[in-house]
Each structure stands twice: as C-alpha cells, then as structure tokens.
Amino acid sequence: MNLFLTIVLDGLIQASWLFVVALGLTLVFGVLKILNIAHGSFYALGAYIAASAVTLAAAYSLPPAAGFVAMLLSVSLIAAAVGILLERGLLKMFYGRDEVVLLLVTYAVFLILEDVTKLIWGVNPIYATQPYELFGKLEFAGLYYVGYDLVLIPISAAIGFLVWFGLNRTITGKIVLAVIHNEEMSVSMGVRVNRVYAAAFAFGVLLAALGGALTAPKISMQPGLSSDVIILSFAIVVIGGLGSVEGAAVGAILVGLARAASVHLMPQAELFVIYLIMAAVLMFRPEGLFKRETARRI
Amino acid sequence: MKPGLHPLVMLALVAAVTLFGRVLPTWTLSLATIAASNALIALGIVVLARTGNVSFGQGLFFAGGGYGVALVANAWGITDAVAQVIIGAVCGGLLGLVIGPLIARYSGIFFGMLTLALSMVLYGALVKSSALGGSDGFNVGRPSLFGMIFNDTREADFMLYAVSVITTGLAGIAATILFRSELGLVSLAVRENNLRTEYLGLSATRIITINFVIAAIFAGASGAFALMAQRHVDPQFAYWTTSGEFVFVAVLAGYQSVAAVFVASLALELVRSFSNLYLPNTWQLVLGAFLLGVILFLPRGIGSLWVRDRHKRIKPAAALPVAAQKEAAQ
Numbered sequence: 179m180n181l182f183l184t185i186v187l188d189g190l191i192q193a194s195w196l197f198v199v200a201l202g203l204t205l206v207f208g209v210l211k212i213l214n215i216a217h218g219s220f221y222a223l224g225a226y227i228a229a230s231a232v233t234l235a236a237a238y239s240l241p242p243a244a245g246f247v248a249m250l251l252s253v254s255l256i257a258a259a260v261g262i263l264l265e266r267g268l269l270k271m272f273y274g275r276d277e278v279v280l281l282l283v284t285y286a287v288f289l290i291l292e293d294v295t296k297l298i299w300g301v302n303p304i305y306a307t308q309p310y311e312l313f314g315k316l317e318f319a320g321l322y323y324v325g326y327d328l329v330l331i332p333i334s335a336a337i338g339f340l341v342w343f344g345l346n347r348t349i350t351g352k353i354v355l356a357v358i359h360n361e362e363m364s365v366s367m368g369v370r371v372n373r374v375y376a377a378a379f380a381f382g383v384l385l386a387a388l389g390g391a392l393t394a395p396k397i398s399m400q401p402g403l404s405s406d407v408i409i410l411s412f413a414i415v416v417i418g419g420l421g422s423v424e425g426a427a428v429g430a431i432l433v434g435l436a437r438a439a440s441v442h443l444m445p446q447a448e449l450f451v452i453y454l455i456m457a458a459v460l461m462f463r464p465e466g467l468f469k470r471e472t473a474r475r476i
Numbered sequence: 477m478k479p480g481l482h483p484l485v486m487l488a489l490v491a492a493v494t495l496f497g498r499v500l501p502t503w504t505l506s507l508a509t510i511a512a513s514n515a516l517i518a519l520g521i522v523v524l525a526r527t528g529n530v531s532f533g534q535g536l537f538f539a540g541g542g543y544g545v546a547l548v549a550n551a552w553g554i555t556d557a558v559a560q561v562i563i564g565a566v567c568g569g570l571l572g573l574v575i576g577p578l579i580a581r582y583s584g585i586f587f588g589m590l591t592l593a594l595s596m597v598l599y600g601a602l603v604k605s606s607a608l609g610g611s612d613g614f615n616v617g618r619p620s621l622f623g624m625i626f627n628d629t630r631e632a633d634f635m636l637y638a639v640s641v642i643t644t645g646l647a648g649i650a651a652t653i654l655f656r657s658e659l660g661l662v663s664l665a666v667r668e669n670n671l672r673t674e675y676l677g678l679s680a681t682r683i684i685t686i687n688f689v690i691a692a693i694f695a696g697a698s699g700a701f702a703l704m705a706q707r708h709v710d711p712q713f714a715y716w717t718t719s720g721e722f723v724f725v726a727v728l729a730g731y732q733s734v735a736a737v738f739v740a741s742l743a744l745e746l747v748r749s750f751s752n753l754y755l756p757n758t759w760q761l762v763l764g765a766f767l768l769g770v771i772l773f774l775p776r777g778i779g780s781l782w783v784r785d786r787h788k789r790i791k792p793a794a795a796l797p798v799a800a801q802k803e804a805a806q
Contacts, residue, residue: 213585213589215720268768271772272771272772275771275775277584277585278530278588278723278727279727279771279775281585281588282723282724282727282767282771283767283768283771285720285723285724285764285767286763286764286765286767286768286771287764287768288764289760289761289763289764289767290760290761290764290765292760292761293757293758293759293760293761293764294761296757297757297758405715405716405717409592409596409716412589412592413593416586416589416593420585446604447600447604448600448604450596450597450598450599450600450601450604451600453593453594453596453597453600454597456589456593457590457593457594457597460582460586460589460590460593461578461590464581464582464586464590465586
C-alpha cells in the first residue's frame, strides 16, 4: 500500500511539471500546426534563467520567497519576448511549407538554442536550490515529502484550469479555438490570424519556460536537458492527442505514473516504458486518446 | 530521376570517385567516408519520402546494423569489411521487415512520431543492457578486406573509403533504377493520395512497406560503416538527434536527385568539421543556421541547384510524371 502511494505521489509530482511543458507544445501544435522540437530548448532556457534569477536574488540577500517570485516573473517575461521574436522574425517565413520542413526548422532552432545556452551559461552544472526549501518538509501517510514538490501539483492544476477556462470561456479563447478549427474561415470573419499565431507561440514558449523554471530548483542544469524533455513531452502530447488540452493532462499523468512505477518496480525499464506506451497508443489510436477523427479528402 | 544518365555512366562515376580517394589527404578521406555512410542512410529516407512518409527513427536501423555487426564480429571474428556491410544490411532489413508492416498504416506526423518512439525504445533498452556495455557501448577490432589486414592507417582509411563509396554508389544507382521503375512511380502516387492508389487495385501499405524495408537495409549498412569507422558502438546510434541529422541531410538534398544526397551529406560534414575546427563551441549554432539558410533559400534542396535547369529543358517533352511535375512546382 505504501509503495502504491509512493508511486502515485511521485507520478503526480512528475506529471505536474511535465503537464505544463506538454501543454505549451500541444497548444502550439493546435494553433500553428507545428510540432516544435525547439520546445525542449525553451524548457532549458526557462530553467537556466530561473537559476540566474534565483542566484541574483540570493546575491542581493532577498528572502527565498522573493527569489521564487523573481524567478517566475523573469522567466515569463523573457520567454514571452523570445517567443514573439522567434515567431515574427523566423517562423513566419516558413508558413505554408510542408509539416516536415517546419519540423526541421524547429530542429534548426533547437540546435542554435543549444549552443546559445552553452555560450551564456557554460557547460558546467548549475544549481538553484534555494526555493526548494521554501515550503519545508511534509509528512504524508508515513512518507516524507519536500513541500516544494507537492506544491507543484496544485500549481500545475491551476495553470491547466486557467488555460482550459481561457480557451473555452472567454472571447479571446473562442477566437483561438476558431483559428484552430478553421484558419481560412477565421480570416474571413476578420480574425487577425497573425496575431493569434504570435500570441499562441509566445504562450507556448512561456509554458515551456515556466515548466523549466518550476523544475529548476529540483535539478541540476546542464547541456542535454532539452533533448530529454522534448522527447518526454512529445510522448505526452502524442498519447493525449496533438492539440488537446485534456489529452495533455491525461498523457502527463500516464507518463508520470509510468515513470514513477518503473523507477520503483523495474528501474531498468525506466527509459523505454514511456516510448512503449506511446508506441502502443499510436498502434491502437493513432490520433491519440483525446482527438476526434477528422474527415479527409479522397 | 535524372532522365538520360545511363547506369553504366554512373558506375564509371563511382569508380572515378573511388580512385580519386588515392590523391585525397587523410583527413578528407575519413570525412568522405562518414559523408558517404550518411548519404546512404539519407538515401533510404529519400526513398521512403517518395511515399510521403518521413522516418524520424532511422537511428533504430542504424543502431540495429551497428550492434548486429559488432556482436557478430566479436562472437565469430568476422572482420571482413564487405561481410560486415552485408551483415549490417541484413540486420537492418530484418528489423525493417518486422516493423515495416506495423508502421505502414500510418502517415504524416504520426508515422514520424511512431518511428521516433520505436527508436527511442531501442535506445532505452540499449542504455540499460549491461551485457551490451550500457551507455558506454563496446569496441570492435579493425576491419579487414578479403583476407588482407591493413596495419597502415592511411591504407585502412582508404579501404574504408573505397568500400563505403562503392556501396553507397551502388545503392545510389539502385535507387535511380528504383525511382524510374513501376514501384518507384507508384510510390509517388501513394504520396499524392494513398486512397486513390488503393482504388486502382494497388496496396498502399505494401508499397510503403517495401520502401520502408529498403530504407531499413540502407540504414543497417550505414550503421556497419559507422561502426567500422569508429570501431565502437554505443546507444547514441539510436538516439533521436542521430536520426534527426539523417533527415537533415535528406531535406538538405531535396527529393529530386540521388547525386544531391551525396553532395548534401558532404556539405554537411564539411560545415561540421570546419565549424568544429574554427568555432568549437558553436558548431551546432552554425549547423542550425546553415539548415535554416538552405530551407529558406533553396526550398527544394541542394538538388534544385542543377535539377531545375534540367526540368525546364525537358518539360515541353512532357517526359515527367504528373507527380514529379507537381513536386517540381512546389
């Protein structure tokens, strides 16, 4: 029973930050129809910026809570700016090309960002552990947990709810949904699709970076961070269905639980159990768990 | 795809390139070996891409070939280069035969994702398998050729260069013949519209499977070359960035000409080794910028540099199938 609880809690903790990252990926795909390989780089970027912010805050001997807030604020601002710049400055030039070509464009961005982060932050591991102590330790059913980890769960649930609410219950959200469903029709109804694209991409980058910032206190930042995360979030959105918010949530929980379960029960399977699930889902429901089949041209 | 060039002319070209290796400096020789090996696997991606599917998991067969050859070499002491290439190709082909029929039902982004997932399954399994050296992989001995053992590094490099250029050249010729064949033309039809192909009485899944297996064979042989060149194999062979690089070469080349694949592969290796030399900390940055530049300014790949003129000349004769013309129009 204890083991079961451990797996569920560990899984949910994993799922919480994975969900935030995957949510960005699935939104970008939904609106721009781009499977963004550089998404993992934005995650890494967020983690690195967070580390710098935390270190800076500590240098001015601000309390850890202020460091935490500074970290989230700076990451959000920089990520949104980077997102808009990239979309307007680069991606815009490639719209209308083949899906695979767009994928490679983001791959090129991934390669470039990989070196940019190395140039700025170097190749040695960086830590930003101060906020990790922020919420103390908690005892839960005989198990000890770091408060920060548990706080991640409601934070990501709140982010998920806000995104869902924003998409389904506000005018702006409805416009975004309209662009997702039929871009041409939205243009003819007077929607400025360009702006929706830029905003959606920037928001996707912001979510990825936020995911990175939230995990930054838990991990050591070093090169290679991005390529692992992108594969995990790919698996999540493919399992859930590309472009689906609910799908990203379910996919994240599935992947989180699978990872936690394999760590505790079968450590040698940790790396491939996720891809196994992804392959299995694709075999039986290629559109993912949460995507309706769409009509196609014969 | 280049109409008119006779296979015998191409054979002569391959022979000339091979002999040219005698006068190349040593560092170019190993660079050209890697370029030829990468061209082989990218050629497989081009073959498959003609059905409209891009595989992001060729690393699976690349690793399959590499590990297969390495295991056979260590178990039975087979060090012959040609035998190793054949073993690699067989390993890749067998894997392709198992996976191809499963995967042929998918298209577009799902095809890419599924191939990527499968190669990452293999990566995960290899990293955790201590019998195969885990994430460090293991070493194999120096390859020989027809009983000859090469102790001189330059001779060994040339041997490897010759074998890889000849294999890749032969594969290129085979691909050219394939592209002009019935199967090759039907593949283009599948890419245009797989349902209509089915209505014509052809099995789209079968056509995709055959092309997939061909791509897997090329990838397996390429894995054998990578193994012989490095004399080392590790799970990185199956990692998604490795596969991504091969797609990179294929897109760089464009889908119009076999020769373009070789040029693109060589260009990539040159850019990589020069930026490695002069900008050691930013070679990925240079590579990414290079890729963006090619996609932006040569949307149809490096091949369009010389194939474009050719198209103009033969268009009046209507010698091209509709699909190829459409492709050219893109």
